[in-house]
Amino acid sequence: MGDHELKQMIAAADAAINCEDFDKVMEFYAEDATLVVMPGKNATGKAQIRSALVAIAEHFNHSLEVRQDDLLVIEAGDTALVLAKASIRANRKADSPFVQDRRATYVFRRLEGRWLCVVDNSYGTELLVQPPRSGDHKLLGST
Amino acid sequence: MGDHELKQMIAAADAAINCEDFDKVMEFYAEDATLVVMPGKNATGKAQIRSALVAIAEHFNHSLEVRQDDLLVIEAGDTALVLAKASIRANRKADSPFVQDRRATYVFRRLEGRWLCVVDNSYGTELLVQPPRSGDHKLLGST
Numbered sequence: 154m155g156d157h158e159l160k161q162m163i164a165a166a167d168a169a170i171n172c173e174d175f176d177k178v179m180e181f182y183a184e185d186a187t188l189v190v191m192p193g194k195n196a197t198g199k200a201q202i203r204s205a206l207v208a209i210a211e212h213f214n215h216s217l218e219v220r221q222d223d224l225l226v227i228e229a230g231d232t233a234l235v236l237a238k239a240s241i242r243a244n245r246k247a248d249s250p251f252v253q254d255r256r257a258t259y260v261f262r263r264l265e266g267r268w269l270c271v272v273d274n275s276y277g278t279e280l281l282v283q284p285p286r287s288g289d290h291k292l293l294g295s296t
Numbered sequence: 297m298g299d300h301e302l303k304q305m306i307a308a309a310d311a312a313i314n315c316e317d318f319d320k321v322m323e324f325y326a327e328d329a330t331l332v333v334m335p336g337k338n339a340t341g342k343a344q345i346r347s348a349l350v351a352i353a354e355h356f357n358h359s360l361e362v363r364q365d366d367l368l369v370i371e372a373g374d375t376a377l378v379l380a381k382a383s384i385r386a387n388r389k390a391d392s393p394f395v396q397d398r399r400a401t402y403v404f405r406r407l408e409g410r411w412l413c414v415v416d417n418s419y420g421t422e423l424l425v426q427p428p429r430s431g432d433h434k435l436l437g438s439t
Contacts, residue, residue: 183372183373184373185372185373186372186373187370187371187372189370195370197372223424225423225424227330227332227338227415227417228330229326229328229329229330229340229403229414229415230326230327230328230329230414232375232403232405232414232415233415234377234401234403234415234417236401236420236421236423236424237424238424256421256424256425257421258377258379258401258420258421260372260375260377260403262375271372271373271375272370272372272375272376272377274370274377277379277401277420277421278379278399278400278401278420278421280368280379281366281368281379281380281381281399282399
């Protein structure tokens with residue numbers, strides 16, 4: 154799996170998120186993609202996803218650092234399920250750094266010769282056990 | 297999520313697996329689908345998947361009972377990531393029933409007007425932490 158093109162692509166997407174280059178980030182998504190912003194809250198389509206990513210960056214005081222490790226790609230024709238250990242770090246407040254490790258699930262489709270993210274769910278199967286946290290909805294606005 | 301058409305469809309697929317109606321089971325898969333037979337071992341395409349399912353049924357002495365609960369569907373255009381609590385039960389041997397609960401990940405695509413399974417990974421993100429168990433490969437043959 155070391156050299157799968159999706160690995161480089163996901164690393165590039167993370168780099169773009171970490172430097173808040175949202176134009177670049179959006180190039181990795183399909184037009185009708187869905188991002189799980191948090192449990193119970195999805196953003197669908199590029200406009201909603203971009204707004205959500207901007208809100209998340211602000212929420213974390215522009216200190217977000219995301220990274221994926223140990224990627225595992227399960228391909229089926231022009232579709233791929235990608236599993237990864239996602240690391241999310243941020244210094245939201247000086248006295249309480251945000252540190253979260255997740256087992257993420259992403260779905261990619263090969264469209265017009267290149268892979269695009271159609272489902273971005275960094276929470277993975279935790280969504281099955283994690284009830285929506287109403288406080289977070291407020292923090293991230295109403296995108 | 298209670299009435300999503302994928303919920304009924306997945307229940308019907310499970311019912312077909314439980315009564316070993318493999319012709320019926322195969323109707324739920326896309327031609328180029330991938331089934332994670334076990335960590336480290338995938339079956340790709342209908343022929344391989346059918347062989348794997350037949351081998352699994354034999355391995356479990358024709359006593360397999362699978363069920364999905366708490367389905368969560370994340371749709372993005374004609375693609376859907378489905379998360380579910382999968383229950384796998386079998387009486388492989390009279391003195392050691394097989395009981396496993398998993399958090400499964402399935403990818404479906406709407407092809408020619410109906411949803412078909414393209415990635416069947418009942419192990420979910422456990423694949424990120426669970427090394428392949430070489431003994432199981434032998435048990436399930438070389439499909």
